Amino acid sequence: MSGGNGYKLRCNLLGHSKDVRAVATSQDGLVVTASRDSTARLWAPQATSGNTFEAEQVYSGHTSYVTSVCVLPGDATHPEGLVATGSRDTNILIFPLRSQEPVHTLSGHSDTVSCLIWGNGVLVSGSWDHSARIWTNWECSHVLKGHEGPLWSVVVLPSEGSNTPSILTASADKTVKLWKEGKVCTTYSGHKDCVRGLAVINATQFLSCSNDATVIRWSISGELLATYYGHTNFIYGVSMVTQEGDFVTGGEDRTLRVWEANGECVQTIHMPAQSVWAVAALPNSDIVCGSSDGTCRIFTRIEGQQASPEDIKEFEESVAKSTMAVGDLGGIKKSELPGKEVLFAPGKRDGQTVMVREGEKINCYSWSSSSQQWTAVGEVVGGTGGSASTSGKVLHEGKEYDYVFDVELDQGNILKLPYNTCEDPYFAAQRFIHKHELPQDFLDRVANFIMENTKGVTLGVEASGQLVDPFTGASRYQPGGSQDAGRESDPFTGSGRYVPASASRRNGGADPFTGASSYTTQTAIKQPESSHFFPQLIPLQFEGCNPSGILAKLIEFNNNIDKEKQFTPEVLEQMVEAVSKPAEADPARLGTLEVALQWPVEHVWPALDVLRLALLSEQMQNAWLVDGRSETLVAHLISLVRPPSPPNAQLMALRCFANLGAFQPGRSVLMKMWDQVVSVTVEISPYKNKNLEIAAATVLLNFSVLFGTNDNFDKKCQVLSGAGTVAMSANDSEAQFRSLVALGTLLYNCGQCRSLAGSLDLKPVVQTLSTVTSPAKIEN
Numbered sequence: 001m002s003g004g005n006g007y008k009l010r011c012n013l014l015g016h017s018k019d020v021r022a023v024a025t026s027q028d029g030l031v032v033t034a035s036r037d038s039t040a041r042l043w044a045p046q047a048t049s050g051n052t053f054e055a056e057q058v059y060s061g062h063t064s065y066v067t068s069v070c071v072l073p074g075d076a077t078h079p080e081g082l083v084a085t086g087s088r089d090t091n092i093l094i095f096p097l098r099s100q101e102p103v104h105t106l107s108g109h110s111d112t113v114s115c116l117i118w119g120n121g122v123l124v125s126g127s128w129d130h131s132a133r134i135w136t137n138w139e140c141s142h143v144l145k146g147h148e149g150p151l152w153s154v155v156v157l158p159s160e161g162s163n164t165p166s167i168l169t170a171s172a173d174k175t176v177k178l179w180k181e182g183k184v185c186t187t188y189s190g191h192k193d194c195v196r197g198l199a200v201i202n203a204t205q206f207l208s209c210s211n212d213a214t215v216i217r218w219s220i221s222g223e224l225l226a227t228y229y230g231h232t233n234f235i236y237g238v239s240m241v242t243q244e245g246d247f248v249t250g251g252e253d254r255t256l257r258v259w260e261a262n263g264e265c266v267q268t269i270h271m272p273a274q275s276v277w278a279v280a281a282l283p284n285s286d287i288v289c290g291s292s293d294g295t296c297r298i299f300t301r302i303e304g305q306q307a308s309p310e311d312i313k314e315f316e317e318s319v320a321k322s323t324m325a326v327g328d329l330g331g332i333k334k335s336e337l338p339g340k341e342v343l344f345a346p347g348k349r350d351g352q353t354v355m356v357r358e359g360e361k362i363n364c365y366s367w368s369s370s371s372q373q374w375t376a377v378g379e380v381v382g383g384t385g386g387s388a389s390t391s392g393k394v395l396h397e398g399k400e401y402d403y404v405f406d407v408e409l410d411q412g413n414i415l416k417l418p419y420n421t422c423e424d425p426y427f428a429a430q431r432f433i434h435k436h437e438l439p440q441d442f443l444d445r446v447a448n449f450i451m452e453n454t455k456g457v458t459l460g461v462e463a464s465g466q467l468v469d470p471f472t473g474a475s476r477y478q479p480g481g482s483q484d485a486g487r488e489s490d491p492f493t494g495s496g497r498y499v500p501a502s503a504s505r506r507n508g509g510a511d512p513f514t515g516a517s518s519y520t521t522q523t524a525i526k527q528p529e530s531s532h533f534f535p536q537l538i539p540l541q542f543e544g545c546n547p548s549g550i551l552a553k554l555i556e557f558n559n560n561i562d563k564e565k566q567f568t569p570e571v572l573e574q575m576v577e578a579v580s581k582p583a584e585a586d587p588a589r590l591g592t593l594e595v596a597l598q599w600p601v602e603h604v605w606p607a608l609d610v611l612r613l614a615l616l617s618e619q620m621q622n623a624w625l626v627d628g629r630s631e632t633l634v635a636h637l638i639s640l641v642r643p644p645s646p647p648n649a650q651l652m653a654l655r656c657f658a659n660l661g662a663f664q665p666g667r668s669v670l671m672k673m674w675d676q677v678v679s680v681t682v683e684i685s686p687y688k689n690k691n692l693e694i695a696a697a698t699v700l701l702n703f704s705v706l707f708g709t710n711d712n713f714d715k716k717c718q719v720l721s722g723a724g725t726v727a728m729s730a731n732d733s734e735a736q737f738r739s740l741v742a743l744g745t746l747l748y749n750c751g752q753c754r755s756l757a758g759s760l761d762l763k764p765v766v767q768t769l770s771t772v773t774s775p776a777k778i779e780n
Contacts, residue, residue: 006267006370007258007287009307009315011052013043013296018065020290023278026071030097031280031288032083033296034066040085042097043296051305053298059095061102064088064685064729070116071097072123078103084123086113088725089683092125094138104138110679111150111721119156120165126151128721130714132169134182142182149173153198155206157220168206170195176208178220190216190224192430197238201245209235209249212427217263227434230257230265230351237279241287248287250276254322254378256289256299257351268351269299270366270377272318320363320376337362343374353377403454407432407446417446425450535745539661539702540738541616542695547580550609554596557603565599567592579613579620587623590614597636601645608640608652615659615666625665634660634673641680647688654681654695661702671706674715678703682722686729693735697726701742708749716753720746 018036025031031043031053042057059066068086072094075082080097087093092113094104111128118124123135128150134142142164149172157166157178167179172194178186193211200206201217205225209215213235215228233252240247245261252275258267275292282288286300300306307315337357347354347367354365354374365374401418415436419428429446432438554572567575571592578589593614596607614620625633639645640653657677660666670677681700687693700723707715720743727739746753 005301005303006368007256007269007299007301009312010286010298010300010305011307011311012315013041013053013055013298015041015055015058016294016296018294019275019277019292020294020296021065021067021277022069023280023288023290023296024069024071025280025282025288026081027283029282029284030071031282031296031298032069032071033290034069034085035290035294036065037294038062038064038066038087040066040069040083042083051300051307057095057098057100059083059085059093059100059102061093061100062087062089062091063683064725065112067112067114068116068125070118070123072118084116084118086116086125088112089685090127092116092123092135106135106138106140108133108140108143110675111718114150114152115154117154117156120159122156122165124154124156124165124167126154126169130171130717132167132179134164134167144169144179144182144184146177146184147171147173147175149194152194152196155198155200157200157206158203168198168200170198170208174210176218186220186222188218188222188224190218190227192427196234196236197249199238199240199247201240207238207240207247209238209251211235213251213253215247215249215259215263226263228259228263228265229431230259230268231255236275236277237289239279239281239287241281241285246285248279248281250279250289250291252276255351256287258287266350267368267370268366270319270375271297272315272322316375320378322378346372347374405449405453407449417450419450419454421454425454535748536701536705536741539658539667539705540698541659541662542612542655542698543616545580545613547576550606551576553606554610557599557606561599561603565595567596575610579610579617582613582616582620587620590620590624601640601649604640605646605648605652608637608649608656612652612655612659615656616662618663618665621660621663621665625669630665630669631673634669634677638673638676638680641684643684647692650684651689651692651695654692654699657681658695658698658702661706667706670703674703674706675718678718678722682725685725687735690730690732690735693726693730693732694738697723697730697735697738697742700726701738701745704742704745707746713750713753716746716750720753 013031013033016033016035016037016039020033020035022034023031029045032040033043034040038060039062040059041055042059043053044056046052046054062085065088066085067088070084072082072084074080074097078096082103083095083097085093085095090107090109090111090113092106093102094106095102106123106125109125109127109129109131113125113127115126116123121136122141124132125135126132130145130147130150132144132151132154133140134144144167147169151169151171153170155168157168159165164181168176169179170176174189174191174194176188176195176198177184178188188208191208191210191212191214195208195210197209198206204220206218206220207215208218211234213229213231213233215235215238216224217226217228219225231249231251231253235249235251237251238247238249241258247259247261248256249259250256254271254274254276256269256271256276256279257265258269259265271289271291273291273293273295276289277292278290280288282298284300284302286298286302286305288296288298290296306312337355340356340358342354342356343365347369350367350369352367356363356365361379363379364377366377367373368375402421403419405417405419407415407417415432417428417432419425425447426443428450429443432446433442551573554576555569558566558572574589575592575596578586590610593607593610597604597611599607614624624630637653637656640649645653657670660670677699681696684692685696687696700719703715703719704723707719723739723742723746727736727743730736730739
């Protein structure tokens with residue numbers, strides 16, 4: 001970055017209780033943050049201090065996590081400006097800048113609103129429902145559909161004089177699309193994993209970042225101009241910092257990285273949090289970042305605005321006290337480590353890391369080019385021994401690697417192939433191919449070469465003692481060989497893809513999202529092995545029956561309603577008897593139930609309980625769920641789940657949905673109306689009691705069973721997202737467990753779901769469930 005010193009901490013923005021997932025800035029230096037705590041906050045510089053911010057407004061109103069935010073310019077009605085927030089509850093709320101009351105609610109998306117941007121007079125939103133929407137005067141003017149996965153970022157390009165602006169969208173389908181006049185005109189394919197962030201350089205170029213740990217510079221015309229490497233894990237956000245083209249990125253490797261316009265990483269800022277979820281820049285080029293520890297931090301190069309030496313020291317100490325996994329370090333081995341004497345020698349590049357044995361601990365240090373010193377960035381956890389022994393690190397182009405192989409091409413040219421043991425061999429192979437402009441057909445050869453030469457104690461040797469060359473050696477790629485099994489295999493998602501060996505976490509079971517076998521760059525989530533928990537093969541039902549309790553409530557409520565809808569006690573008793581033993585149920589004795597189901601919402605739940613029991617009878621389902629009657633019944637149940645229905649009515653309606661899965665007539669209507677049922681089940685989250693949590697989780701679990709090996713990915717996608725939502729919002733262990741079984745069933749049966757799970761925001765699901773003791777069996 002041209003001129004000036006490196007970035008240092010300016011201040012911490014403290015107030016959120018959970019992850020800060022999105023940040024936005026305004027032209028007058030304000031900051032807005034969005035969090036998993038279901039709020040957004042406005043922060044303004046303190047008038048009495050040049051380096052601190054204070055919270056001026058809390059925006060609430062969403063019923064689930066706030067996942068996106070942007071600042072809108074003022075108008076005649078709201079001259080100070082507006083703030084837009086998007087949520088997992090599928091809505092967008094529009095707030096006056098300094099008011100907690102929303103003035104507009106924008107509805108239309110059917111899943112999490114993951115990104116928002118304002119430009120050229122319109123608001124643009126992107127969602128996990130695979131679409132983007134353009135909002136003009138608070139009405140949806142265009143729906144942009146074309147992606148095959150959830151959207152993670154949207155940007156508006158500089159105006160070209162059109163009434164409809166040109167828009168870029170980034171998706172989990174690994175592509176970026178350019179939209180003009182509401183239609184796709186260019187698709188940018190180059191990333192090997194889902195694309196998480198976009199930043200516009202100018203009218204002709206933009207940047208994208210990805211879970212593949214790369215940043216790509218694109219020409220609007222479609223040309224891939226450059227690929228930038230530096231991060232060692234997912235990159236979640238990218239933002240322009242200066243008009244000259246400098247930019248900043250943040251990701252899952254605990255770092256912010258500052259880049260010059262030429263693509264050189266000039267500063268690495270380690271953070272005391274695992275995930276740097278979002279980055280943005282203030283007009284003075286200060287950097288704002290939101291992270292998984294619930295804190296938003298601002299960094300500045302302006303000396304007069306930097307935090308006090310005490311605060312900077314406290315920040316550095318918090319980084320030093322944090323723990324790091326081996327994968328965060330870009331492949332540095334933990335065997336044969338030096339002592340602190342290694343720190344007397346200067347580093348060779350900014351962000352270079354070394355591991356130092358200090359007593360029984362192993363600490364990681366990072367070289368700072370701006371301060372010309374080594375800084376402690378955390379204790380290394382996850383085992384202290386490497387899987388193989390080597391003579392030490394090998395330096396290649398200013399970076400340390402576990403291995404640097406000489407690869408001889410057929411024409412005699414020798415190229416250097418660097419590799420770190422924490423990397424996916426396909427990732428390293430793809431990087432090698434891109435750098436040397438080799439044919440994509442070489443991918444399998446190079447990856448197989450890496451795997452052959454980095455295993456066992458006799459690393460990299462054949463029986464003859466020579467390296468196995470991927471182009472001329474015995475292990476070279478041979479079409480039609482065993483690795484292909486007669487068909488082309490995708491090395492990133494196919495059955496033959498490289499899957500790292502599993503390892504255990506310090507605190508017990510392996511976390512598939514953050515553990516040693518985690519879904520990291522260039523891998524998809526591995527198919528879970530079957531167990532006695534999943535895949536679940538039959539839908540679950542709520543079978544408990546308390547006839548006397550049901551009858552008592554029916555009689556009580558019967559006396560409180562209009563006389564024309566009342567029944568005699570004998571009729572009510574007959575109705576309960578008809579369902580008390582489902583195997584002996586008589587549909588003819590339930591003729592009055594339809595009338596009882598129309599009781600006022602506060603009194604209808606005992607009648608719903610009778611319906612729940614009736615649906616456990618195949619004879620009842622065959623008699624009741626005929627013609628249009630079944631769809632009418634489900635529509636009525638949906639209306640009873642939606643607020644402001646009381647919790648008892650919601651509970652019984654959800655249990656009826658679950659019991660519809662008992663027999664084929666009910667399953668058919670569930671499959672026909674799945675979208676509405678899944679949506680209403682999820683949208684009432686967070687749930688008011690544990691029984692509601694369990695009922696909602698059971699409905700989603702049953703849909704995971706019903707869809708089974710069905711190839712309709714859109715259906716499974718919504719259930720996958722919904723099960724994750726229930727798991728994260730539920731407090732009851734049984735509800736959490738049923739949600740996990742639903743996820744396991746979907747992941748087991750669907751390869752696309754396993755890829756999608758890595759791109760959706762499902763890591764918190766596993767973090768939440770990691771401390772839950774699973775029940776011995778699924779209880780009804």
